[in-house]
Amino acid sequence: MTNCPACNAPLETPVACGACGAVHAVPEIATPFEILGLEPNFALDERDLRRRLTRFSRLVHPDYFAAAPPDVRERAERNSARLNAAFEILADPVRRADWFVGHLGGPAEDAERSMPKPFLLEVLEWNEVLEEARAASKPDPRVEALAADLADRRATSLATITKRLDPLPPRGSEALTAVRRELNAVRYLDRALHTIEALRLAHAERR
Amino acid sequence: MGYVELNVLNNATPLPETPLALGIDLGTTNSLAAIWRDGRPTVLRPEGRSGLVPSVIHFPEHGAAIVGREARDHAVADPRNTLFSIKRFMGRGLADVAQELATLPYAATQNERGGILLEARGRRSSPEELSALILRKVHEIAGVALGEIAPKKCVITVPAYFDDAQRQATRDAARIAGLDVLRIVNEPTAASLAYGLDQRDKGNVAVFDLGGGTFDVTILSIEDGVFRVLATNGDTHLGGDDFDQRLAELARKDLGSQHGEEFTRDPAFQQAARQAAEQAKVELTNHPEAEMHLMVPHKRIAWRRRVSRTEFEALTADLVERTLDSCRRALSDAKLTASQIDEVVMVGGSTRMPVVRRSVAKFFGRVPHTELNPDEVVALGAAVQAQILVGGRRDMLLLDVTPLSLGIETMGGAISKIIERNSTIPCEATEGFTTYADDQTGVDLNIVQGEREMAKDCRSLGRFQLKGIPPMPAGMARVAVRFHIDADGLLVVSAKEQSTGVTARIEVQPMHGLTDAEVEGMLKSGYANAVDDFAARRAADLKIEIGTMVRATEKNLNAGRAGLDKESIRDLEEALALAKAATATDDVPTLQSARDQFERAALPLAALLMNNVAQKALMGRELGDV
Numbered sequence: 001m002t003n004c005p006a007c008n009a010p011l012e013t014p015v016a017c018g019a020c021g022a023v024h025a026v027p028e029i030a031t032p033f034e035i036l037g038l039e040p041n042f043a044l045d046e047r048d049l050r051r052r053l054t055r056f057s058r059l060v061h062p063d064y065f066a067a068a069p070p071d072v073r074e075r076a077e078r079n080s081a082r083l084n085a086a087f088e089i090l091a092d093p094v095r096r097a098d099w100f101v102g103h104l105g106g107p108a109e110d111a112e113r114s115m116p117k118p119f120l121l122e123v124l125e126w127n128e129v130l131e132e133a134r135a136a137s138k139p140d141p142r143v144e145a146l147a148a149d150l151a152d153r154r155a156t157s158l159a160t161i162t163k164r165l166d167p168l169p170p171r172g173s174e175a176l177t178a179v180r181r182e183l184n185a186v187r188y189l190d191r192a193l194h195t196i197e198a199l200r201l202a203h204a205e206r207r
Numbered sequence: 208m209g210y211v212e213l214n215v216l217n218n219a220t221p222l223p224e225t226p227l228a229l230g231i232d233l234g235t236t237n238s239l240a241a242i243w244r245d246g247r248p249t250v251l252r253p254e255g256r257s258g259l260v261p262s263v264i265h266f267p268e269h270g271a272a273i274v275g276r277e278a279r280d281h282a283v284a285d286p287r288n289t290l291f292s293i294k295r296f297m298g299r300g301l302a303d304v305a306q307e308l309a310t311l312p313y314a315a316t317q318n319e320r321g322g323i324l325l326e327a328r329g330r331r332s333s334p335e336e337l338s339a340l341i342l343r344k345v346h347e348i349a350g351v352a353l354g355e356i357a358p359k360k361c362v363i364t365v366p367a368y369f370d371d372a373q374r375q376a377t378r379d380a381a382r383i384a385g386l387d388v389l390r391i392v393n394e395p396t397a398a399s400l401a402y403g404l405d406q407r408d409k410g411n412v413a414v415f416d417l418g419g420g421t422f423d424v425t426i427l428s429i430e431d432g433v434f435r436v437l438a439t440n441g442d443t444h445l446g447g448d449d450f451d452q453r454l455a456e457l458a459r460k461d462l463g464s465q466h467g468e469e470f471t472r473d474p475a476f477q478q479a480a481r482q483a484a485e486q487a488k489v490e491l492t493n494h495p496e497a498e499m500h501l502m503v504p505h506k507r508i509a510w511r512r513r514v515s516r517t518e519f520e521a522l523t524a525d526l527v528e529r530t531l532d533s534c535r536r537a538l539s540d541a542k543l544t545a546s547q548i549d550e551v552v553m554v555g556g557s558t559r560m561p562v563v564r565r566s567v568a569k570f571f572g573r574v575p576h577t578e579l580n581p582d583e584v585v586a587l588g589a590a591v592q593a594q595i596l597v598g599g600r601r602d603m604l605l606l607d608v609t610p611l612s613l614g615i616e617t618m619g620g621a622i623s624k625i626i627e628r629n630s631t632i633p634c635e636a637t638e639g640f641t642t643y644a645d646d647q648t649g650v651d652l653n654i655v656q657g658e659r660e661m662a663k664d665c666r667s668l669g670r671f672q673l674k675g676i677p678p679m680p681a682g683m684a685r686v687a688v689r690f691h692i693d694a695d696g697l698l699v700v701s702a703k704e705q706s707t708g709v710t711a712r713i714e715v716q717p718m719h720g721l722t723d724a725e726v727e728g729m730l731k732s733g734y735a736n737a738v739d740d741f742a743a744r745r746a747a748d749l750k751i752e753i754g755t756m757v758r759a760t761e762k763n764l765n766a767g768r769a770g771l772d773k774e775s776i777r778d779l780e781e782a783l784a785l786a787k788a789a790t791a792t793d794d795v796p797t798l799q800s801a802r803d804q805f806e807r808a809a810l811p812l813a814a815l816l817m818n819n820v821a822q823k824a825l826m827g828r829e830l831g832d833v
């Protein structure tokens with residue numbers, strides 16, 4: 001933690017000083033954790049995170065700088081955007097895990113594409129069910145069963161990811177490759193769950 | 208009530224400290240301004256008038272454009288030269304709105320970029336210029352209500368589901384009107400501010416906003432004074448106008464079969480059908496049955512037909528369902544169910560329709576809030592937001608979202624998403640680009656908004672040309688492009704070549720909207736006129752005001768004579784003569800001082816009459832009532 005260049009009070013976030021209100025230029029390389037004033041840990045308290053977003057937004061939200069000089073207004077606008085972007089990465093465990101894999105030098109999303117064959121066969125099966133459900137005029141009972149199954153598997157994947165990332169593995173660890181694979185599986189699950197939600201909405205609309 | 212006229216005389220109360228910013232609701236049907244005063248938002252209405260300005264412009268044969276109530280009166284007699292529903296065309300191309308144009312009595316063409324131009328009296332105007340005329344009128348009326356020139360600083364509301372082009376067009380309209388826009392705010396979000404929902408410590412709120420031409424639903428969570436929008440959905444081309452059209456269709460069918468299809472395209476018929484439909488719709492809000500009647504005098508046609516509320520509701524059931532579809536999508540995005548919504552707020556004149564209230568109550572399983580006038584709640588909320596922006600309040604924090612996903616067209620016409628819909632704004636994302644040829648110094652980007660998979664199905668924000676990349680071998684340049692959606696929901700793009708640190712230039716060619724140079728041009732040409740216009744209008748308003756005061760005084764002077772001392776009577780008679788004489792000039796300072804002197808001189812009479820009225824009122828009542 002550093003101190004405010006304007007008033008020397010300790011800074012909770014690099015975006016602005018809670019004591020004197022000065023809005024600071026944030027280095028491009030600042031991480032989402034730094035911006036929200038947190039130690040980089042995979043486990044985090046969601047309520048605390050939301051409160052930080054609110055507390056820091058009150059320091060930099062553009063609504064409070066409409067009458068400020070243009071450079072200060074610009075900085076507030078910028079910092080507010082970075083604060084929101086950082087929050088969205090941290091608030092979602094999948095995006096948070098993805099960020100850690102990249103940050104710790106793990107494989108990129110498209111560098112670790114291989115999925116086990118049995119898994120891919122399963123994906124084909126879901127797709128078949130969803131394809132048929134889309135064509136059907138009535139809601140297909142298999143869809144809700146599939147949704148429950150996919151949600152379970154997603155929870156299991158997230159538990160595995162959490163185990164691998166909490167505590168954080170060293171840079172370049174094999175664990176990161178395993179997390180990347182798990183994240184890729186979550187992407188397949190989310191795509192199917194997204195399709196199911198679209199089907200639900202479409203059925204509600206067709207009536 | 209007997210003392211209404213006297214309010215005019217009572218105008219001399221000292222003005223509160225100068226308010227700093229207006230909240231303006233620029234609506235499809237009506238527009239309105241409000242301001243923060245005495246610790247709360249207040250609608251600005253001149254004495255004895257409504258503050259609502261019909262969003263209608265009439266171009267007379269001679270002289271300047273007429274805006275508002277008087278313009279609306281010309282709609283039937285001169286439909287081709289009376290423009291309305293202009294908001295529907297903001298940020299749109301002619302091709303986007305061809306279907307709607309078919310039902311409108313006025314003509315439209317396009318500019319060289321396909322942007323729409325509306326035609327009246329041989330003059331072609333962009334929706335931005337027309338909206339600027341409406342904004343000026345709203346500003347002028349606000350000035351009459353305030354008794355001084357209204358502040359130029361303002362907050363303007365837009366439908367939450369407005370995209371970048373529609374927001375940009377609104378901002379440009381305000382610039383052309385000479386206003387200084389502090390913020391573009393989403394209508395449903397503004398409405399939630401007006402309802403004072405910050406008083407509750409925690410909860411989820413749904414705002415259902417069905418206006419004249421647009422529909423929004425916004426889901427917010429409120430906690431400790433923080434309004435956090437979770438999701439928004441809607442349709443910028445669904446509103447009360449569409450309900451009217453279903454009724455107008457009855458006349459079109461009937462008369463089409465009797466007098467031929469050609470007749471139903473007659474602008475006079477279209478306008479008459481539109482008005483008959485609107486009247487019937489309003490009547491059906493309070494009555495189970497209404498009669499539609501219309502006349503087209505130059506064709507000697509008179510038509511009437513009874514419509515029941517049940518019939519009307521059957522004709523419009525699909526429109527109501529479309530609003531509920533949006534509610535389902537918004538809830539799905541917010542990851543909430545209808546039963547998790549603690550409060551439902553109704554906004555927009557179209558939520559007066561019983562079928563809408565009933566359907567929304569059933570959907571959310573609770574009775575929606577309708578305490579505030581649905582026509583005023585958005586302007587009131589905008590005034591609250593204006594007060595936050597001028598620094599008057601820091602207890603509330605508003606976190607709004609961008610309604611549509613932002614993406615870039617990639618090879619093959621697919622989209623790479625950069626910012627997801629419902630992201631809190633301001634927000635930003637950075638994407639890396641490189642060159643594919645040696646010494647390539649530019650990159651063209653097609654940036655789109657929308658939820659579809661292919662770029663052609665989304666709305667293009669225009670061509671963004673990245674220029675000034677230093678010459679390098681192919682694939683060596685690393686251009687970081689930053690996409691920033693600001694607190695107004697508008698996209699700002701900037702770029703930097705990272706290996707050299709050179710800032711690349713971005714040139715934007717808006718899809719349909721005005722270029723910066725065009726706005727500047729309109730601003731310059733219009734500005735001088737605006738000053739003269741303002742003086743002329745101010746003079747006209749002062750004359751009206753003086754006239755009202757003179758009539759009220761002459762009517763009451765004899766009755767009040769006995770109760771006033773000689774000096775007061777002499778002062779008043781002098782001021783009366785002076786004021787009458789002043790109405791012969793057009794000089795604003797002369798009129799102003801005559802009015803002010805008259806107002807002061809009339810105070811004793813006003814006080815006396817108020818007293819009498821109050822006594823009479825008291826005598827008429829039982830003692831227990833008082």
